[in-house]
Amino acid sequence: MLKAPPINMGLHDVRQIGFRIRSTRRRKKLTQAYVAARAGIDKAHLSRIERGEKTASLGTLHMLSVALDTSLSLLLGESNPKDEVRVTRAEKRQPATDSKTLAQDGHYKTMLAGGLDSPLSMMMVQVSKQGLTETAVHGGEEVIFVLEGSVRVQFDKHSVVLERYDSVSFPGYLSHSLCAEGAKIARVLIAIAGDSL
Numbered sequence: 001m002l003k004a005p006p007i008n009m010g011l012h013d014v015r016q017i018g019f020r021i022r023s024t025r026r027r028k029k030l031t032q033a034y035v036a037a038r039a040g041i042d043k044a045h046l047s048r049i050e051r052g053e054k055t056a057s058l059g060t061l062h063m064l065s066v067a068l069d070t071s072l073s074l075l076l077g078e079s080n081p082k083d084e085v086r087v088t089r090a091e092k093r094q095p096a097t098d099s100k101t102l103a104q105d106g107h108y109k110t111m112l113a114g115g116l117d118s119p120l121s122m123m124m125v126q127v128s129k130q131g132l133t134e135t136a137v138h139g140g141e142e143v144i145f146v147l148e149g150s151v152r153v154q155f156d157k158h159s160v161v162l163e164r165y166d167s168v169s170f171p172g173y174l175s176h177s178l179c180a181e182g183a184k185i186a187r188v189l190i191a192i193a194g195d196s197l
Contacts, residue, residue: 019137020171035068038067087162138192142192
């Protein structure tokens with residue numbers, strides 16, 4: 001049986017496809033062994049695809065989409081990222097029950113660095129009008145919570161504007177960047193859960 005040739009794509013695309021596969025698999029609570037067996041590939045091969053170290057053929061991607069019960073277009077990044085971006089507006093958030101405690105403890109002093117012992121990374125970021133110089137892509141899930149000011153989060157051709165206390169969550173494989181809206185510097189809290197590879 002002839003194998004379909006690998007898809008011609010750059011390293012950035014290969015890593016994003018791997019992130020999408022991993023994110024979809026984890027969201028469905030499936031093991032690598034289970035998905036690899038259903039797709040008819042070796043578990044180690046799937047692991048390398050998920051890490052972006054190996055380019056999958058179109059045939060392999062099709063079998064993985066079947067094994068994951070999802071569409072090939074989602075794995076290739078052809079689906080609409082708007083469907084995967086979840087915005088929570090400040091007015092929808094439940095109010096704090098104890099305003100005194102919030103006033104005393106409502107600020108963040110400790111940031112977490114994800115590693116082998118913790119799947120969670122957190123950072124406080126000050127964002128200017130120029131924004132961050134690089135577009136980010138990673139594994140896991142990301143949440144951006146606006147502490148001060150207003151920011152624009154750009155997802156390829158789609159963007160969302162967040163005001164103070166708004167948040168957005170999305171899979172990290174979506175290419176994203178952020179900049180402050182207006183003249184004021186903004187501060188955001190960014191949390192990344194899961195594999196930040």
